[in-house]
Amino acid sequence: MISYLFRRLLFALFLVFTVSSASLLIVELAPGDYVTGSLGLQATPAEVAALRARYGLDRPLATQYFDWLSRAARFDFGQSLANGRPVAELISAAAVNTAMLAVTALLLATLVGLPLGVFSGTHRGGVLTATIRASSVFLLSMPPLLTSLFLVFLAARTGWFPIGGMNAIGGGFVDRLHHMVVPVLALALPLSALFERLQAQATSEVVTQPFVLATFARGVPRSRVIWRDALKVALKPIASIYGLVVGTLLSGSFAVEVITTWPGLGSLMLNALRARDVYLVAGCAAAGSIFLAAGTLASDVALAYVDPRARE
Amino acid sequence: MRGLAALLAAAAVAACGGSPAPPANGGAAPPARGGQVIASVRTEPQSFSWYTQHDGTTDLVTFLTQARLVRVDRTTGEVEAWLAESWTRSNDGLKYTIKLRPNVTFADGHPFTADDVVFSFAAAYAPNGGGPVMGGDMMVGGKPLVVTATDPATVVITFPLPFAPGLRLLDNLPMLPKHRLEAALKAGTFANAWGLSTPVSEITGLGPYVLTEYLPGQRMIFSRNDRYFRKDADGTALPHLDRVIVEIVPDQNGQLLRMETVQTDMMSSEARPEDYASLKRAADAGRLQLLDLGGALDPDSFWINLKPGAFAGDPRASWLQSEELRKAISLGVNRKTFADTVYLGAGVPVWGPITPANKKWYSPDLPQTPHDPAQARRLLASAGLTDRNGDGMLEDSSGRPARFTITTQKGQTAVERGAQVIRDELKAIGLAVDIAALEGNTAVRSFMTGTYEAGYFHVGMTDTDPGLQLEYWLSGGGFHIWDLGQKAAATPWEKEIDGLMAKQTATFDEAERKKIFDDVQKIFAEHLPVINFAAPRIFVPASSRVTGLKPAVLRPQLLWSPDTLAVRQ
Numbered sequence: 001m002i003s004y005l006f007r008r009l010l011f012a013l014f015l016v017f018t019v020s021s022a023s024l025l026i027v028e029l030a031p032g033d034y035v036t037g038s039l040g041l042q043a044t045p046a047e048v049a050a051l052r053a054r055y056g057l058d059r060p061l062a063t064q065y066f067d068w069l070s071r072a073a074r075f076d077f078g079q080s081l082a083n084g085r086p087v088a089e090l091i092s093a094a095a096v097n098t099a100m101l102a103v104t105a106l107l108l109a110t111l112v113g114l115p116l117g118v119f120s121g122t123h124r125g126g127v128l129t130a131t132i133r134a135s136s137v138f139l140l141s142m143p144p145l146l147t148s149l150f151l152v153f154l155a156a157r158t159g160w161f162p163i164g165g166m167n168a169i170g171g172g173f174v175d176r177l178h179h180m181v182v183p184v185l186a187l188a189l190p191l192s193a194l195f196e197r198l199q200a201q202a203t204s205e206v207v208t209q210p211f212v213l214a215t216f217a218r219g220v221p222r223s224r225v226i227w228r229d230a231l232k233v234a235l236k237p238i239a240s241i242y243g244l245v246v247g248t249l250l251s252g253s254f255a256v257e258v259i260t261t262w263p264g265l266g267s268l269m270l271n272a273l274r275a276r277d278v279y280l281v282a283g284c285a286a287a288g289s290i291f292l293a294a295g296t297l298a299s300d301v302a303l304a305y306v307d308p309r310a311r312e
Numbered sequence: 313m314r315g316l317a318a319l320l321a322a323a324a325v326a327a328c329g330g331s332p333a334p335p336a337n338g339g340a341a342p343p344a345r346g347g348q349v350i351a352s353v354r355t356e357p358q359s360f361s362w363y364t365q366h367d368g369t370t371d372l373v374t375f376l377t378q379a380r381l382v383r384v385d386r387t388t389g390e391v392e393a394w395l396a397e398s399w400t401r402s403n404d405g406l407k408y409t410i411k412l413r414p415n416v417t418f419a420d421g422h423p424f425t426a427d428d429v430v431f432s433f434a435a436a437y438a439p440n441g442g443g444p445v446m447g448g449d450m451m452v453g454g455k456p457l458v459v460t461a462t463d464p465a466t467v468v469i470t471f472p473l474p475f476a477p478g479l480r481l482l483d484n485l486p487m488l489p490k491h492r493l494e495a496a497l498k499a500g501t502f503a504n505a506w507g508l509s510t511p512v513s514e515i516t517g518l519g520p521y522v523l524t525e526y527l528p529g530q531r532m533i534f535s536r537n538d539r540y541f542r543k544d545a546d547g548t549a550l551p552h553l554d555r556v557i558v559e560i561v562p563d564q565n566g567q568l569l570r571m572e573t574v575q576t577d578m579m580s581s582e583a584r585p586e587d588y589a590s591l592k593r594a595a596d597a598g599r600l601q602l603l604d605l606g607g608a609l610d611p612d613s614f615w616i617n618l619k620p621g622a623f624a625g626d627p628r629a630s631w632l633q634s635e636e637l638r639k640a641i642s643l644g645v646n647r648k649t650f651a652d653t654v655y656l657g658a659g660v661p662v663w664g665p666i667t668p669a670n671k672k673w674y675s676p677d678l679p680q681t682p683h684d685p686a687q688a689r690r691l692l693a694s695a696g697l698t699d700r701n702g703d704g705m706l707e708d709s710s711g712r713p714a715r716f717t718i719t720t721q722k723g724q725t726a727v728e729r730g731a732q733v734i735r736d737e738l739k740a741i742g743l744a745v746d747i748a749a750l751e752g753n754t755a756v757r758s759f760m761t762g763t764y765e766a767g768y769f770h771v772g773m774t775d776t777d778p779g780l781q782l783e784y785w786l787s788g789g790g791f792h793i794w795d796l797g798q799k800a801a802a803t804p805w806e807k808e809i810d811g812l813m814a815k816q817t818a819t820f821d822e823a824e825r826k827k828i829f830d831d832v833q834k835i836f837a838e839h840l841p842v843i844n845f846a847a848p849r850i851f852v853p854a855s856s857r858v859t860g861l862k863p864a865v866l867r868p869q870l871l872w873s874p875d876t877l878a879v880r881q
Binding site: 030031032033034036037038039043044045046047048050051054082083084085086089090093094097149152153156159162163164165166167169258259260261263267268270271274275276 | 355356357358359365366367439443444445447448503504507508509527528529530531533557559560561562563565566569570572573575751752753754755756757758760783790791797
């Protein structure tokens with residue numbers, strides 16, 4: 001198990017290094033840079049050259065890359081070109097905001113998706129099961145962008161929830177929760193639909209297995225069999241993707257965060273890409289890949305725990 | 313050079329003696345004191361210093377927190393005395409002696425003196441200060457202005473050569489507090505001195521508001537500067553509002569939705585043509601006021617890469633850079649259709665870069681090319697392009713199709729629509745056009761390096777006075793988009809324009825300046841290095857409760873004059 005963990009950890013480090021390096025190099029190699037975007041067409045070549053020198057963008061690509069790499073190894077991701085603030089500071093602030101959404105959305109999706117999945121997996125036929133299934137398929141087929149837009153539109157028209165931002169001026173904890181409703185729903189609805197579908201499929205398979213049928217035959221109450229015995233086994237598919245979902249959520253959602261004006265990692269990355277803020281892009285990519293790697297690692301560990309064959 | 317709505321009357325600038333600061337509300341009933349206005353922007357500021365970043369949100373922050381010696385009133389084009397109380401110009405037109413307004417203090421209580429003026433100019437030109445970003449803006453004939461303080465309330469500004477726009481140039485230069493920034497300039501850290509990580513308490517200015525809170529990715533809060541120097545016509549201290557809150561809303565649809573539902577009072581820029589209908593409904597319902605500011609000052613521009621050698625080895629070179637092609641394109645595009653399609657009916661056809669909105673410098677006598685596809689085809693035939701295989705499209709003498717690519721900016725809906733209309737209209741005269749819609753700074757990079765065939769882009773005219781647009785008009789200008797980086801004028805007509813613009817900026821006779829600039833526009837229209845098809849009408853929404861607005865065409869249309877804003881209580 002330890003050597004398995006060590007291998008997965010090495011892979012996680014490789015993933016973080018590759019993703020952040022690749023994002024930095026791609027942004028550097030693409031035509032145009034922060035200075036051309038910032039100064040625009042009106043700038044004279046002398047102004048462009050002076051500003052490039054100020055930001056160190058006039059150095060050879062290899063020098064810029066190795067300089068960044070040596071600093072990144074010491075957890076110094078440099079300064080954002082666009083606003084002069086340390087990348088680590090920007091990322092940590094945004095990551096906290098993203099985590100707030102991610103954890104809440106995950107909890108909600110789990111609390112809604114799993115029970116519904118168990119219900120629809122054990123109740124074939126009926127209006128309620130059909131409604132749950134249709135809703136899940138509908139939510140799964142909706143891109144997050146559309147879900148976010150719809151919810152923002154609904155919030156604007158009804159006035160029930162704020163349509164964007166993280167809190168009102170001087171707002172406290174309750175105000176924060178109020179602002180979280182739209183982005184959390186935008187993230188949680190498709191996720192709960194995914195959990196429902198996976199859980200329904202797994203549960204419907206498990207309840208036909210001999211050990212479950214035998215338990216039913218012994219007269220154990222149906223609900224007890226399903227929620228105690230069958231559920232343990234049926235959780236395996238979700239357990240295997242749960243870590244990945246956590247990692248993806250923590251990496252930030254471009255669509256949801258931008259539409260709902262939530263200042264998280266997704267928004268930060270998008271703004272950095274737009275501005276060609278190369279060090280911030282690399283930092284965001286590194287943070288995203290760290291979350292993803294951690295999620296994957298957690299998934300792998302969970303899977304290895306329940307199924308030792310996965311350690312091979 | 314940066315654009316401020318320098319509309320009319322450089323004469324007023326040059327007049328010997330300034331005018332007193334105008335009343336802020338034009339003598340109307342005094343607005344209520346207090347309250348707040350919420351505005352939205354799409355991007356974070358890149359800095360809190362206009363000296364180091366020239367993005368739109370930094371510009372907005374500057375309007376709210378800083379003040380200049382003189383201000384161009386964007387609604388009239390007049391130059392107003394602002395921190396300067398009055399001025400005189402020497403007979404040779406080179407020297408301006410400026411008397412500063414007395415008893416003006418920065419928001420932190422430190423007095424504003426001539427030393428701050430001298431320091432501001434020094435910071436603007438310093439290579440480790442504002443030099444790379446705004447040094448060029450403040451040059452005349454490639455040389456800096458010389459500024460000296462003769463006493464604490466008087467400065468003398470000497471221009472290197474007679475320059476007709478004169479003090480209008482200073483509208484671009486907010487006055488900095490020497491006591492706060494001198495050490496940073498000396499230490500070479502000026503560029504980061506007012507960065508986004510600077511505590512807001514360290515930032516001070518002479519403007520109507522003070523930045524009191526900045527939440528990255530969320531909002532900036534500006535509170536009333538109780539030491540602001542301006543008073544209303546009835547002597548009431550300005551500004552009227554207690555706070556201006558600027559929310560950062562990256563998504564334009566989200567910005568619109570907040571406006572429609574009056575969760576914000578205004579936006580920092582105009583509405584998109586496609587948003588007009590929904591805003592009009594909100595206006596009809598009484599929630600908003602939708603202000604029609606008329607035509608834009610800067611139409612989107614189409615041009616062919618005219619850099620000599622840009623198409624070396626390309627068999628299309630003979631016709632791609634020909635004048636016949638440009639004239640045919642101008643004839644081939646129906647400007648009325650263009651305006652209706654691109655700006656959804658809210659646009660006006662134009663025939664040059666100076667639009668009718670620029671009342672002072674627009675030349676109504678310029679020829680207005682009609683839509684004439686037959687004549688366009690004849691011109692293309694004279695350039696060697698005819699339909700040789702009967703498919704309706706043109707080919708050159710070797711049978712190669714007449715085809716080129718327009719580079720444009722992705723994500724700007726009106727610009728993208730414009731490129732599509734040009735493609736469709738040119739197809740009707742036999743020219744095949746491909747569109748390469750690139751992300752903003754990739755497109756800019758292509759234009760700067762000359763690696764493109766044709767461009768369609770929003771080329772912002774940064775000042776209405778042509779004397780402050782020399783980078784565009786002069787052959788050696790950094791904004792001479794169709795052929796950047798010329799060492800000497802590449803064509804006789806560009807050389808002629810160079811000579812005329814030199815005369816135009818050197819004379820103080822406004823009638824003469826107008827006449828010369830009419831000639832420049834005429835030459836421009838004859839050779840069409842840039843083709844303009846239409847300019848959008850500018851609509852700006854504001855919530856019904858906001859008063860004291862002084863809407864202007866240039867951005868930020870409503871917040872360029874924030875001290876007069878008020879809200880109905």
